[in-house]
Amino acid sequence: MSSSRLIKCLSSNNYIVRSFSKSSIPTTPTPDFPGEYKEPIVKTQIPGPQSKALIERLNKLQDPRAAHFFADYANSRGNYISDVDGNILLDLYCQIASIPIGYNNPELIKAAKSDRWVSAIINRPSLGVLPPKDWPALIENSFMQVSPKGLNQVFTAMCGSCANECAYKAVFMHYQHVKRGGKPFTPEELSSCMKNQEPGSPSLSILSFKKGFHGRTFGTLSTTRSKAIHKLDIPAFDWPAATFPDLKYPLAEHAKENREIEDRCLQEVEQLIKTWHIPVAGIIVEPIQAEGGDNYATPYFFQGLRDITKKHGVSMIVDEVQTGMGATGKFWAHEHWNLTSPPDIVTFSKKMQAAGFYHNLDYRPSESYRNFNTWMGDPVRALELEVVIGEIKKNHLLDNVVITGNYLKDGLFDIAARYPGLIQNIRGEGTFLAIDFPTPAERDRVISHIRLLGVEMGGCGERSIRFRPMLVCQPSHINQFLNRFDQTMKELYKN
């Protein structure tokens, strides 16, 4: 999708009030999920009595306070998650945006029982030391099938936080390598790093954006700026944070104003790079700030970032942990930008199931064992990625995402029109959509209420609901959501 199409999508308002009846549902090139439920089934409160008993039992062993309910995964199918009390919910949150092609996908079941998968699971290799014989072929058939344009190397890791941590390390090593002009390490560097002191442990920084989220380990948490609860009591590096554009939606209706906002933010980024008391080696940015509230910027802004980073010799890391793998209608959200040169690093996890980052040879460290660990990822997750990519291509799931996303967005505009001021800032790309409510309490009330009607959803930012359906979510599923959302709004606001 071109940038003009992106802006058009984000500003679409040609909705009409509809009844969300079966006849109005568009079809997609994607086949129905085999054996899926017809619609949500709610039998008890959620969490129900069995979930509550299990929460009590888990509490003796582990912190259960974030649990929505206990799931019965054997009984879950496609877009529907089952709980232990026999409730069947339409899942639009999908394990914090990490299920790509449906619960109990038959192709994944078949593959998981194969000797190849079984061997990968039980003979877990140290991939850096003793890689399996099919590892290069598997990389070609999985990661490289969807490698971002211009990046031909992949570093594999275990999760999104580790992907970003290792990306930061690659950026710092690259920065110092350039600085020392390829010369070997000095004796001072070799000895001082053992004391965590300069010059071996240099004072360098990664610039991130306010409201950004990049993980919870010590490096990534120093760049996460979404919520205090993630950061309180944890020591952090004194790294700079720039303001992310706080744009007005629909974007196209506020193009001039938004451009001014983005220009100010770009100026701030450049100013921070020039003046921060610790040199900025890299910046990290999400294409859409997800955990921080589904905040958008335009391709103009990201091209500006690329220009500034190029100008100042700063690496540009695009964090596609949540946006990658199709939810915006393209494999990578940054494809919507048409950058004049690729980002230096693109990180991934979640719906990829396998985690890591793409890069080029200039971000391979000068020696081996420098960006390294015991497992270096997990080959079974690369095998899973191979199946997921195959399904996306065979079943035209990116086309499905565009059709389903447009249908969802239209439906949201329909309902919002009947609740002026309550449902705000409908925005997004593909099925990666979000809406705002006036207050956090109202947002939370809607999520709790619609769960009791059989839809599992999640919030983000202060007062947003984020839509994170699977790539196999079709307009018919969205219709079930829209009817229940309509009902929720009626019941809560007596309209």
Add this chain to the structure above:
Amino acid sequence: MSSSRLIKCLSSNNYIVRSFSKSSIPTTPTPDFPGEYKEPIVKTQIPGPQSKALIERLNKLQDPRAAHFFADYANSRGNYISDVDGNILLDLYCQIASIPIGYNNPELIKAAKSDRWVSAIINRPSLGVLPPKDWPALIENSFMQVSPKGLNQVFTAMCGSCANECAYKAVFMHYQHVKRGGKPFTPEELSSCMKNQEPGSPSLSILSFKKGFHGRTFGTLSTTRSKAIHKLDIPAFDWPAATFPDLKYPLAEHAKENREIEDRCLQEVEQLIKTWHIPVAGIIVEPIQAEGGDNYATPYFFQGLRDITKKHGVSMIVDEVQTGMGATGKFWAHEHWNLTSPPDIVTFSKKMQAAGFYHNLDYRPSESYRNFNTWMGDPVRALELEVVIGEIKKNHLLDNVVITGNYLKDGLFDIAARYPGLIQNIRGEGTFLAIDFPTPAERDRVISHIRLLGVEMGGCGERSIRFRPMLVCQPSHINQFLNRFDQTMKELYKN
């Protein structure tokens, strides 16, 4: 094993020169591994031509420089790893100490094909939000079957680095919670942490030991002190490092001298806690410094650490990522110490396959979502742990480790006696053994040479070889190693 037995083991020198013939091999209560190879088979150079071609191919996609060879895992069995050139090697390194019960273990194969495993793999949950219905029971049947005495909670994670990162977070949250006397966060804390500034992002430290290794992410790397290559060019927290005892082996022959060394080290730890310019919230220590050279301290030292940490309100983290899960003849190496009160936190990964840390309720954060992430570990690895623990118990693998380890140690003393000054500092517990060579080059030459005779091994520290066989390694396997080690020494040193 009591501490006196530990010291006796570490100081054992009642070896006799033997021929490593079949008749001298002790038996263990552990059954032979089904369908295992009889001995190593070497057909080509290692890496052979097919491994070399694959290294070339991988180089186009990923850094291959640390690869020893490409493995054929389908063809590997028990203690033997197969490479792509048809060589069969006795594996005494085991994917950097992380394979517990043998390649293609039949019980793991059977379990991996079960519906329960398949569902866990392909329906990957966000364990903190939507745990599977069998999660509490699975925790009870896996992690809690081997929980260290005195610790009844488990935090699950994806790898050893993340286990330690999250443990540090738990320690910092605990420290601040105690400091603020349970009071709520102040507005200053809530706002300052978003800027990575005090008081919300406090200046606190974790004390670690020189030569220690705890991971490679930014928090853990700040506590890793084993080698410069891991740390160069990466910004680090200004945290203190104490001297780990550099004891003389055999320990019992140098008891007085060693005690003085340990006393000096304990004084240094206390001095650092009292005087470091950043308050010390926790210390982390390996029971045996593994990556840093298999360095030992006595139970006296660890009890001293426990006393000092208790006295100063500092949390004690024991990093059992490499030592845990049976290799010392007990599930946890710190069981050998008989501490007067348990450590506050014990971290694990590697042979557990599942990663995380044990703790008590006082290290559960005050609110949910504070020590959190998308996946919170991987249930399939807990399922694997369940099988591994079952096999350890059913097949008496801890007894096997003690018998095999003693046999290995005796054999090493035999050979060392014929190469005085060349093979030094034979030391260890269970099969967690190590030897030193006079120089790094000599150590590397031995490892390279014995690989060509069909034994896969790994180094540690500057000039050590570490033995990290599986728990299913028997004296008969060790005999194969000893004969090849003997041959290696003869061929390299013409004795």
